[in-house]
Amino acid sequence: MRLKSAAFASAAILLAAAPGATQTAPAIHGYGSLALSPAGDRTATIEAQGTRGVVTLRSAADGRVLGTLDPCPSCGYSGLTFAPDGGLVFLARDYKAGTVALDHADARGAVRTLATIRGIAQTPRVSPDGKRVALLVTLGANKESGATQAGVRMIGEIGEQNDEQRLAVFDIAGSNVTAVTPVSPQGRYIYEYDWTPDGRGFVATTALGNGDNNWWVATLDAIDAQSGAVRQIAKPATQLNQPRVSPDGKTVAYIGGLMSDFGSIGGDVFTVPLAGGTPRNITQGARETVTTIDWTRGGLRTVSLAGDQVRLGTLVPGRPVAPGFAKAASATAGDGRAVFSADGRIAAAVVQDYEHAPAIYAGPVAALRQVTHDNDAIQPIASARSVTWKNEGFDVQGWLLGPRIAPTAKAPMITMVHGGPSAASTPNFYTPASMVAQLIGAGYYVFYPNPRGSYGQGEAFTAANRRDFGGGDLRDILAGIDAVEKVAPIDDNRLGLGGCSYGGFMAMWANTQTNRFKAIVAGAGLSNWVSYYGTNGIDQWMLPFFGKSMYDDMKAYEDVSAIYQAKKAKTPTFIYVGERDIEVPPTQSIEWWHALKDNHVPVSLVIYPDAGHCVPAPEQSRDVTKRAIAWYDTYVKAAK
Template sequence: MAHPEPGAPSGPLTPADLAALRSVTDPQVSRDGLLRACVVQGPAPERGEPARSAIWLARGDEPAAPVTSGAGADQAPRISPSGRFLAFASDREQPGLWRLYIAPLDAHGTNEPWKIDAVPGVVEDIVWAADESGLVVLTADEGSDAGNIRGGTRFVPPEEAGASFLVRRPATVRRRVHWVRLPSGTVRQVSPDDRTVWEIGWAGQGPLAAVVSADPTESGWYDAELATIDLADATAKIVYTPSWQLQSPAVSPDGRSIAFLEAPQSDRALLAGSLTILDLDTGTVTRPEHEADLTRVRWTADGRLFWVGVASVETACGFFRPAETGWQLDQRWRGLGTLGRTYLTAATCSLDGTTIVAGFQAHNEPPELRQLGQRSGEPPHWRALTSLNTALAGRAKVRESVHKWKSSDGVEIEGILLLPESGYETPLPLVVVPHGGPTNATTSVFAAGAHRGDGILLAQAGCAVLLPNPRGSTGRGREFMAANLGDMGGGDLRDLESGVDSLAAAGIADPARAGIVGISYGGFMSAWAAACSDRFAAAIPISGITDWLSFHHTSNLGRFDEIYLDGTPYDPSGPYLDRSPVFHAAKCRTPTLLLHGDADLACPVTQAQEFYQALAAVGCETEFVTYKGAGHGMTEREHVLDVAERILGWFSRHLGFPVPGSTP
């Protein structure tokens, strides 16, 4: 476990500490493995300030250092095949609108980057040609929704920001692929106008793989297909139509195969599922066996496939290698830690497969860019390349363990249990934290909880905190992750209730003092449990869903509820009303605090408004806090601190425990 540097603060973590946490995303490695890059996200910004991020680079054995600086958020670092250039996206000129930049790399850092002005739209991904003659760039038209991964907001055009009214029309914005020739910077669109491109994969030559749909809205992703795009003649050909959703297309070095992932998934970019390899010459499909649910794959020069994924509450990475008897699995690392961010498991390797890097974090180990190493006779270990958050390491006065229990139907459920470090008497007040999705998983992270570490703060305050992976979670195969399709709020709620019962039976938790808090789908589960379960004495839905019917007509994810409720919103006897907390509010007596951003396009703020008014009408104790300008989750420092304080205060009052530092 990492420890703070001498002289660093050593007290328990505070909301201000967690707001100051810097995260590590989008790890990248040069072909020879000598350059390793990542995006370092800054602390929660002050009110009215845009988010900041910079690209950091580690050279050889030197520690990583920033190679971009200044205003704005820099992202999508892509090291050129020769290692001489860095392409990236930045919103330094117009906050919230990312443009293409290229910077030369030298031994002393980076010279001033130059902007490629001719690329239209907002840059979302970049791939270098193998000979560095150009770049393939994926962009979103201005006005497109950014998606949940970017806060559930929109890429607002400058002319719209000050407009007095907004006109919306269907199918007017798309995501497109462009070829940028270097060094001239001339740009040519290579994707067809009648298809939206959600994700791309390219070997630097030959065909481009793309996840495409005719529907350009966020709902279109749920029915996307796999296509190849010919960059020379700008044509697309559908090569695979999936049963579920797609992610991480990767073209083999010889251009003859595409590897990709397929599984049921509730959120774009967060898919974890099974590997499929498509032979483009014959159309043959191969599905190698593996235990973990994979989140990303990439080819190496010798024909292996690097993979990273979720394995219950753990994460893992390794390679598939071709053999006479089929693809053989080589697991390089697996453990109780997270490669990547919460819900966004990610790692990558060099083209020769010798260098593996990830943003790594775990309980009491804050995020850092790390490289996987292994000494002779010792297990693999993650060597830190950055020291971004060392002042926070080891300061959570909390113990972590894996908790397993049997649900009401005998299915084994797993989760992570946080307990105060020492000096407590059982039974403890308990807070259950269902994850978002629902097709995601709780793994071991530094800032555990529903919203920026509230689980750590609650455990430090004397609570037991259970972060469960109920049915519908990833990490245990397709059957388990599809187990709540058509049954949201059914078996998964019973899994949570049985988790409370198991901790009560073990003498750890007081069943009369149990609360529930969650964000997004976890927000739905918190509202649903408040209305439909007798296990919880207090609830806090954050950015959640309370009315599936109005959600379908106001969210940008209307296709999601059709798939996961397995019904139609136009059937009054169907699941849309039956599984909506607002239609069960009359029987709710659970004190419920609703926290929601007013700019959330995925789960609009009206979801919280409906439930609040329904609870108030029947005399249930409730409060509703709206965060101005916040999307799907709160990011401004003032908001982050307020959310943490309200969660601690609400549960302190209703579960009966003191908050450290508060006035009695």
Template structure:
């Protein structure tokens, strides 16, 4: 029973409960609720964790993010609140109508760094890094001139610098920010870096790093960007038995002549004299990107190992190429990005080692949407796989949870702006469906409810198109359980083999 929206989120039902912030005494084992009686989540539901609260160095105060709005489902407005640990008194620190999250106290306790957006209702606005001065009560944005999203970050030991990660041109690099001058220096570019920590002597950054050809491991680098070294080696024995090709970073011309970045991965024991089948992978988001990283259930090396050339384009809307590039996909879901993908198809088909008649495509979330869109707009692909993709934008609006998302992307609700929903809904192009397609859904997917996939599968079957439904009753928007991941890979590769290895 519920009397309001956002009663479930991603894969979790709200059940009338709220996240509260508790403090525990490690010596006595006693604990106390710092937000008693609050009917808002501290930190936000369901993702809020340790990254959304921060203790002052003296332990007397705690800064926490919360979303205290009337209707959470249509708002991206989170704010920062300062709680006095002794009294429980709470003070609101931000009045920005967009998101303010991820607080972190400076080592001397004077400043609170946090990530902030400036466009209300738009979850993919640029994430900036800001400082709140606890003495003056003032706010200052540090990265206004940095046209990338600030993600993981940590303070230097002396408080003069902030080290952060940001997606940039297909990689998630490390950057060093001078908090006084605002000057930013890239200290590591290749691969994907996250979970930053500075050693007690302040000279070294320890972090998690991964890439298309190597899974998560612990690395270190000096704060000046020198002496990069891997510290953990628990995957060495497994990796040494595999033939993994590094991703090739390529560029080609997309919609409106824009330069599109993409990755190309060749199969083991690649022979340039042969012609291989290929798979185009379409990322979700859509304001996201496929970056040089090791993925659990969209691992390009697994697909390449099955004997495929893997092509991964970062089309209009992708993160890491500037905010203007990101913004161009809103209100244009099947427009420039579709052109980018098809021009990528042309590039891929022109390669001497690719068989142009044996190219398939697959995607999840927005990528699943794009596969559904491709199904109704071209028959150039030999087969398709659609996972967790919006199919009927009107029905998806009525069953999803984050209503701020479609209301931004399609310029309102379906009853305020029906033409926009109708224009970009794959369900309106079923009469053009021709390509064999496998549809993958998880029943616990509340982001894109699995009924969207059921509708897609029904349309394929009624059109007499070879199709398959793969249904996971215990998965959500992502396939996470290891046995399910194994089964998913078997179905994925089996479907591609059926049509691309004839």
């Protein structure tokens, strides 16, 4: 289930004018797919130049632009990664042609195409000796990679054909390969991987069968780079992400924990011998959530979420993480939260918060500093503060956003529940086009709680809502609203609730548990866990949370299904969902719409054509925003 809804947390690269604005807002300069050179002296990003993005090289010391690469004006770029000699590998996707080029730029900026893939591709990684590039390829892909993407039409014999993401290897000195032959075996989906230091193979997270559905039961495997032979290293009891091999080639580290979405990474750090064995938790009991690891020559580097702060640090097995850079912000880079030099001394990340637009930070791990200033003049839309409270023995944190000038009278507030549930709301710089900005402009406060089940307080906190969906986490949210009302002028008689994915479930479920909210907006929500289990495309994700399948423990699924308590629901609700949502099929929204309609509760349902999870397409997302705000204005703002 998705981390965030595009409608509730959009942060587009280009700002659009807010409703009623007389001038176009300045454009936010974006920094996509950040990579750091092995020496730590240069960064590569995808940045806007005119109407499109180009590969941009900068000095990591001061952010100066050193040059740009744009070998395919009709393509979109991704997957930037440096080679050991300082060359750059990246992907150029031609959507019209249905191809992805694997390109290599040498130190002089000369670009050569190493391979052309018919389908989709991601995550290039250069071998330790710099002679080869590995790549995840989906040949003849029927859909975009990932369960949040719009699914294919469900026709023909169901479940017999699935896209396969496999590993392929290409020589950097070779000519353009157009007939791609993957190394990894057919029938096995590769999620993430890392080269072994000797270049003879890979460690990877893999699963047999449907890639969208089986990440939750993926194993940690070794794959031979020549034969493609697979050897299981470990079958962890938790979900796992970011396998990384130690420089001596003896040990594998990975992030393991209770995770509800591929890509929404968080947990403890585990190590296991490359030869195989039982994984060992080396951050057991930490009161933070590790979100990125990298095993450099200088040791294990980590990025973690600790309460309201993102932290970079150094991890020595058996000791607490030695904290370095810390900031109440969010960070992104490459396929993690930060990237590191080969020796682990230098790091870089794209950092932003609610009051500061994105900027590249770089420098020693303990002392990152801002090196780009393209967005310094852009003024924030909201003021923000971190709010903490205690509930039922848990320390809980959330973010309160409000107008830059506090109102003189009490104001309405909308609580936004993040998806997941294994995720967290972290600071992002919102654009005038986003729902948050428009709500604040219309006089609302916006509250982002991180209740139990969220990242940021340690693995025990994340696992605290196992077999308790909508129980303790909802009580944490209601207690958080009480805490917010003590520090801000919030009108308790004018409260609204919203969320998408797991947040959509919470919005539907809360309608049967409390009458505190005057209006609800539920995106891609789950109203009936029983029917959901049998109709969604990712049923495996529920097993770590419920313990058993629905067929083995139906009552556990019934007990947290709003549909079984529909008679209690009284709050007016706007529902939206994508027609081709794999994660939460539109039938879940239809069931809840039908229940509210039959019980004479004001309700509106919009199913967006061809849309995937949480309706990410810009035009459709704008329509969701318009309808949601109108719904809140009618039932929350006008409440007495």
